[in-house]
Structures are given as structure tokens and as C-alpha cells.
Amino acid sequence: MRHFHYRAGRLWADEVPLDQIAARFGTPAYVYSEMAIHERYTAFSHALGPETLLCYAVKANSNLHVLASLARWGAGFDIVSGGELARVLRAGGDPQRTVFSGVGKSREEIRAALDAGIFCLNVESEAELEQVDAIASGLGCRAPVALRVNPDVDPGTHSYIATGLRESKFGIPLVHAERLYLEAARWPAVDFRGIACHIGSQLTDLAPIAEAARKVRGLYERLAGAGVPLSHLDLGGGVGIRYHEEQAPTPAAYAAVLHDALAGLPVRPVVELGRSVVGNAGVLLTRVEYLKDNDGKKFCIVDAAMNDLLRPSLYGAWHDILPVQEESPAETGTLDVVGPICESGDFFARNRPLAVRAGDLLAILSTGAYGFAMASQYNSRPRPPEILVRGSEARLVRRRENLADLLTAEENPD
Ligand code: LLP
Numbered sequence: 001m002r003h004f005h006y007r008a009g010r011l012w013a014d015e016v017p018l019d020q021i022a023a024r025f026g027t028p029a030y031v032y033s034e035m036a037i038h039e040r041y042t043a044f045s046h047a048l049g050p051e052t053l054l055c056y057a058v059k060a061n062s063n064l065h066v067l068a069s070l071a072r073w074g075a076g077f078d079i080v081s082g083g084e085l086a087r088v089l090r091a092g093g094d095p096q097r098t099v100f101s102g103v104g105k106s107r108e109e110i111r112a113a114l115d116a117g118i119f120c121l122n123v124e125s126e127a128e129l130e131q132v133d134a135i136a137s138g139l140g141c142r143a144p145v146a147l148r149v150n151p152d153v154d155p156g157t158h159s160y161i162a163t164g165l166r167e168s169k170f171g172i173p174l175v176h177a178e179r180l181y182l183e184a185a186r187w188p189a190v191d192f193r194g195i196a197c198h199i200g201s202q203l204t205d206l207a208p209i210a211e212a213a214r215k216v217r218g219l220y221e222r223l224a225g226a227g228v229p230l231s232h233l234d235l236g237g238g239v240g241i242r243y244h245e246e247q248a249p250t251p252a253a254y255a256a257v258l259h260d261a262l263a264g265l266p267v268r269p270v271v272e273l274g275r276s277v278v279g280n281a282g283v284l285l286t287r288v289e290y291l292k293d294n295d296g297k298k299f300c301i302v303d304a305a306m307n308d309l310l311r312p313s314l315y316g317a318w319h320d321i322l323p324v325q326e327e328s329p330a331e332t333g334t335l336d337v338v339g340p341i342c343e344s345g346d347f348f349a350r351n352r353p354l355a356v357r358a359g360d361l362l363a364i365l366s367t368g369a370y371g372f373a374m375a376s377q378y379n380s381r382p383r384p385p386e387i388l389v390r391g392s393e394a395r396l397v398r399r400r401e402n403l404a405d406l407l408t409a410e411e412n413p414d
Helices: 019-026 034-048 064-072 083-089 106-118 125-138 174-184 209-226 252-260 275-281 312-316 403-407
Strands: 002-006 011-012 028-031 053-057 076-081 098-100 120-123 143-150 190-196 232-234 269-272 282-294 297-302 321-323 333-338 345-354 361-364 388-389 393-400
Touching: 011 019, 019 028, 019 282, 019 361, 019 388, 028 034, 028 275, 034 053, 034 064, 034 209, 034 252, 034 269, 034 275, 034 388, 064 076, 064 083, 064 269, 064 393, 076 083, 083 098, 083 106, 083 252, 098 106, 098 393, 106 120, 106 125, 120 125, 120 190, 125 190, 143 174, 143 209, 174 190, 174 209, 190 209, 209 232, 209 252, 252 269, 269 275, 275 282, 312 345, 312 361, 321 345
Parallel strands: 028 388, 053 076, 053 269, 076 098, 098 120, 120 143, 143 190, 190 232, 232 269, 297 333
Antiparallel strands: 002 011, 028 282, 282 297, 282 361, 321 361, 333 345, 388 393
């Protein structure tokens, strides 16, 4: 997180003090460092090499300016909905460098992806493959397809974000996939291009990715032997970042695992990285509203809430929290940092040592991925703005929602 650093007692995002951003745009607010995103994107793309198609997983942070920057730097995209496709196209992303994942693509989404000329549809069931075949036939084209396989590998991560185990809803078991490749290679509108797999998110150990890659390689070799030639292998995303005390894999270590697993194969590697590109490039800026002591249990009530950042509530996730003014005259206490929402699950930290007073600004770190992207209007709270820092310039890239935004899609009850 060196793009968020103290200088002369204040926390800065690159060349902009965060208190200045709070004064200009209010709180709560998401602040991203474009330099931090660029640094991570280029570190991964250099380590992986030009032959690898690096698709940024849009779901991690789908702000148009973030996508546009990544598109400019040459990224491809991994999308999971028609909405994400629309965002990629609006941001100037290249559909020919875009893969479409997800277990439940609708007819409209499949059609839109084929119309846009997408690089590959990652298909997750036989039923979906039949649907794709029918739609592509209707459009008079052949659909570029990879089957997403489920390699039955334990990624060793939170169960809600583990996707490569047999009991998860994702992918097709390897043996079924093999049979389906052989059968459907003859279908008129299915053009098999590759194999896809994604075993989970926030992986701090690369061994499960290596194991999954070996299984995908095995399938590729069996299919090649059976006369189904494929040109790319998509190994998904999932590289973890440091939130607290984790050791996050380096881009070089990740690239080495991939290169090892695919060594000697005449295929193009594809990856779908989200969190590892943007996760540590963002903070959620929030202001302390009140301090409260319930018989010795202390709470720090801030103006952000679980609707703005869901990760602690949903996964029990840890996020570091830093005061924007480094030194506080307040005494350090052990506090729960909580939001104003009417649920006890609305918290950002529990029993955290912090020195704060009402009115202080706090930065909740590592919120560039799955932060704003998972925000909602729960409790009828307008969603916060997003600010992109580019060097010494702070630019509002999504304005704060207002009360009119909350009501805009609803019919007036007269
Ligand atoms: N590809 C597919 C098919 C995925 O499902 C995902 C994430 C990715 C790529 C990107 O994974 P990443 O590189 O970001 O780990 N909301 C959760 C994370 C959900 C991840 C869902 N799939 C969180 O806040 O931890």
C-alpha cells in the first residue's frame, strides 16, 4: 500500500492528501490510485509475457475510468454479465480480448456477446452449450467456446469464494467435460477454442493453481490426442493480496507456476485477474460520527456502512484501518468500528486498537477490489462517490448518488 502513505503526519494517496479529498468530495468516498493499478497491471503483464492474454476481471472494480485505463494499457477483460459487457464496450475495451464467464448466462447475454464478437464464451454446463449452439446457429455464426472445467481442487480460501471444488456450482467435472468436447466438436455452431478454469479467489498459496493447471493440461493433451485441437488455456484469476498478515504471491511467482504448468504446449495462456490488480489500489475514506461506550464495550460509529463495503460483514474479512491524521490526541482504545445500518453485522473491524475522536477521518485500506463493486443502497443510503488519483490530480469519476437517484427507477405511488 505504498501509494497510500504518511507524509508530515497526514495520509496521502500518491500526491494528494486524503483530508483534502474528503473536504472536496465528502465522505464516505472511495479513492483509487491510478499509479497503483498501473504498477500492478504492468508487473503481472511483464511477468506473464506478451503471449499471455491478461483479462482483467471486471467484477472486482467496474468503474468506467478504471476499465478505460486498463484498456489503454492493453488489458483484455473477463466479464460475467451483459452489464459488464456494456461497461467494457463503453470504456473502449476490445471484445476480441474479452472472455465471458458465469454459470447462468441468459439468452440475451449470449446473443450480445456473440454480436460483439467476443474472444471466448466460457461455458459451464451441457445445457448452456446447447443454448449457445442454438443461438449461434440462429445468428448464422459459430460461437467461440471454452468449457469451464471443475478440477476438484481445494483452493484453501473462504468457502463463499472457493469455486473449484466438486460441490461448488461452477464448471463441469473433468470427465464430463472430456466427453462433451468429443461430442460437441461436431455440433454446427460450436467452435471449441480452449479450456477454462477458475478455482477461487484470494489464494495465498499457489499450489492449488498449479494443481488445477496440471489437470487442465492433462485434459488438453487427451483432447489433442483425440483430434480436438485447442488454442488457449484459461486458468482464471484468484491471486491473493495482502490485507493483514498474509504473504501474497508475487507476479513473478505466479507467472512461474503458469509457465511451468504449460511448458512446451502450443497454446496461448489466458488469465482473469481481478483483486490482485486493483485490491490494494483503493481506500474507503470515512468520517467518525460518534464514539460510544456501552458498559465498557466501545464503538466507533463511522459514516460508511456495510452497504458501502460488504466484505467484513459477508466474509468476516479483515481490512486495516488508518487514521488520516497520523497522531491523535485521543487515547488508544479497543473499539468496534461500525456503520449506521440497522444490523449488528454492520461492522468494519472488531476489537481494533485505535486512537480516534468524533470528526476524525479514517481510511479503510485494501478496498479497491469488491468494494464499490458490491455496494448497495441498503437502508436507502445513496452509494458513495469514486475518486481516481492520478499523481497530484484527484478526479471525481463517479459522483455521489443523491436522494433522487434512490427513487429514480420507482413508479410514483401518487
Ligand atoms: N474469473 C472468474 C470466473 C471469477 O469468478 C473471478 C472471481 C475472477 C476471475 C477474479 O478473481 P480474483 O482474481 O479477483 O480473485 N467478492 C469476493 C470475491 C469474489 C470473487 C468472485 N469471482 C471478495 O470480496 O472477496
